[in-house]
Amino acid sequence: MGKVLMKGNEAMALAAIKGGCDAFYGYPITPQNELPEYLSKHMPLQGKVFVQAESEVAAINMVYGAAGAGARVLTSSSSPGIALKQEGISYMAGSELPGVIINVMRGGPGLGGIQPSQADYNQITRGGGNGDYHVLSFAPESLQETVNIVKESFSLADYYRNPVMIAVDGLIGQMMEPVELDQEINEKVSPEKTWAANGESAKRGKINKIVSLSLDPYELEKHNLKLQKKYHEMIANEQRYESILTADAEIIIVAYGTMARIARTAIKSLREEGIKAGMIRPISIWPFPSRAFKNLPTTVKTLLAVEMSLGQMRQDVVLSINGQLPVEFYGRAGGVVPEASEIIDKVKSIIGGHKNEN
Amino acid sequence: MKRITILAGHYGSGKSEIAVNLAIEESINTLVDIDIVNPYFRSRALRKLLNDHGVQVIESTIENSTGSDLPFISAKGSHPFINKDLRAIYDLGGTELGAKVLMQYRDFIQDREAIDLLVVINVFRPETATVEQIIESIKKLEDTGQIKVTGLINNTNLMDETTEVMILQGEAIIAQVAEQLSLPIRYTFIEETVKTKTHFMGENKSLIRHVAKHWL
Incomplete structure (x- = not known):
């Protein structure tokens, strides 16, 4: 298969099949519907499972069940x-079950709207469910990067025995772009699923149980510390980012996903005008790539977080730079996509000396 | 160009971009966007540009509410079939489902010879990559919409990575479809970044992207 032109949602669906997805469970919602639509046609053709569940809650619990049986499972x-x-x-994190969740973000809170947004940042990176757990999460900016990460995510989920979330905004789900589905990716070697409740373990004389309930607090604490060890391993090994024109930068924009694409356009214009702007583009949002903010060149005077949300990612930038530089902010909300000119104006107002105290 | 041109094709085949290009260039005064499939990148987002070119936009959401994904179709959508002063382009939603919307107009259609139903094809879309896939999709479209396809449009592209060779690759496949179904290739659209002197099958037109954002 050479390069093809695909819509983000269908490209992610095909990438999931290529990543070895055995089963999909989901419930419709705009702007991700082309993803289950594509899988509803193509999963059965491959002898794989597609179920439209009666609700999102049902779908994620079907994912729990199929993952517990050792399958590679997706929901979106x-x-x-x-x-x-x-x-x-x-529950999946507590039971150490792998699974991939694709989130094609739209404006909130509540039902919100159907236009693109990044306002799920806190929902994704600060839990969302109860307990001390994390979800490994990636926020790619192009369809090629998205396809590669979706393919890889199944092996990452298996390796860490943890849910992995792919976070894209609605634009990446809806946009068209040339994409190569069969690019080589580095897959983690997944250990055999000897923990799966698939009937095999009983033959070995040990019955596997998949459960997140643990009534002995000392046992549960021990389990939590085991999970923490795993999260520290993710923090050590899975921070991903791209540094763009940072070597001589006076101001560094921090942006991910679609926002990073728009920031690229802004940086090109700013550079043409002689303003030394660069970018740090987080690819993993949990773990946040704090490493990218260590040893920044001394030319950098300011960071500027740019989001399609109202300062959620900025908090992680502030934590990463730890008071060494001011962190300015520009964002739009509710499904409004900023134009490059808005970022350019913001940068100029900062460079012009109108800095806020942070 | 006939008085009414209906553009159909798989989603992502380029219907909306072509609809806008034709509406601006040809003597068209009405663009009917009856895409109830796609929530983003719809031709109605270009209302101002089209109005400036003397083209009124009739759309499939409640007027000016681009934030809605209710499958609502304005009753005005039937006007071009009734009012012969209107020269219109219909932009259907992707796949055969988009054609379902057409069925409601069947009783209004009097001058069938004034109507073209053109299928937009990009062979780099994996669902319409082969002769067999394209023919199957055309049959489904005709069955669902209860209307005959009258021509094909070669819109083979990989956006700004398109080359002349790719357009010819598309032409080779689409020409086979045209032959098997006895249909003409009415247009070839050429990505504006492609510099070529080749004359492709049908009327050749440069495709200027209005719908896609420049930073995408």
Whole structure:
């Protein structure tokens, strides 16, 4: 298969099949519907499972069940639908079940709207469900990057025995772009699922149980510390980012997903005008790539977080730079997509000396 | 161009971009956007540009509410079939489902010879990559919409990565479809970034992207 022209949602669906997805459970919501639509046609053709569940809550619990049986499982939804799935995601993290969740974000809170947004940042990176757990999460900016990460995410979920969330805004779900589905990716070697409740373990004389309930607080604390060890391993190994024109930068924009694409256009114009702007583009949003903010060149005077939300990611930038530089902010909400000119104006107002105290 | 041109094709085949290009360039005064499939990148988002070119936009959501995904179709959508002063382009939603919307107009259609139903094809869309896939999709479209396809449009592209060779690759496949179904290739659209002197099958037109955002 050479390069093809695909819509984000269908490209993610095909990438999931290529990543070895055995089963999909989901419930419709705009702007991600082409994803289940594509899978409803193509999963049965491949002898794989597609189920439209009666609700998001049902779908995530089907994911729990199929993952517990050792399958590679996917669900997809958009912001309010993801909120409904949070209970199941916490149960999966507690039971150490792998699974991939694709979130094609739209404006909130509540039902919000159907236009693109990044306002699920806190929902994704700060839990959402109960307990001390994290979901490994990636926020790609192009369809090629998205396809590669979706394919890889199944092996990452298996390796860490943890849910992985792909967070894209509605634009990436809806846009068209040339994409190569069969690019080589680095897959983690997944250990055999000897923990799965698939009938095999009984033959070995040990019955596997998949459960997140643990009534002995000392046992539950021990389990929590085991999970923490795993999260620290993710923080050590899975921080992903791209640094763009930072070496001589006076101001560094921090942006991910569609916002990073728009920031690229802004940086090109700013550079043409002689303003030294650069970008740090988080690819993983949990773990947040704090490493990218260590040892920044001394030319950098300011950071500027730019989001399609109102300062959610900025908090992680502030934590990462730890008071060493001011962190300015520009964002739009509710489904409004900023134009490059808005970012350019913001940068100029900062460079011009109108800095806020942070 | 006939008085009414209906553009159909798989979603992402380029119907909306072509609808806008034709509406601006040709003597068209009405663009009917009856895409109830797609929530983003719809031709109605270009209302101002089209109005400036003397084109009125009739759309499939409650007027000016781009934030809605209710499958609502304005009753005005039937006007071009009734009012012969209107020269219109219909932009259907993707796949055969988009054609379902057409069925409601069947009783209004009097001058069938004034109507073209053109199928937009990009062979780099994996669902319409082969002769067999394209023919199957055309049959489904005709069955669902209860209307005959009258021509094909070669819109083979990989956006700004398109080359002349790719357009010819598309032409080779689409020409086979045209032959098997006895249909003409009415237009070839050429991505504006492609510099070529080749004459492709049908009327050749440069495709200027209005719907897609420049930073995408």
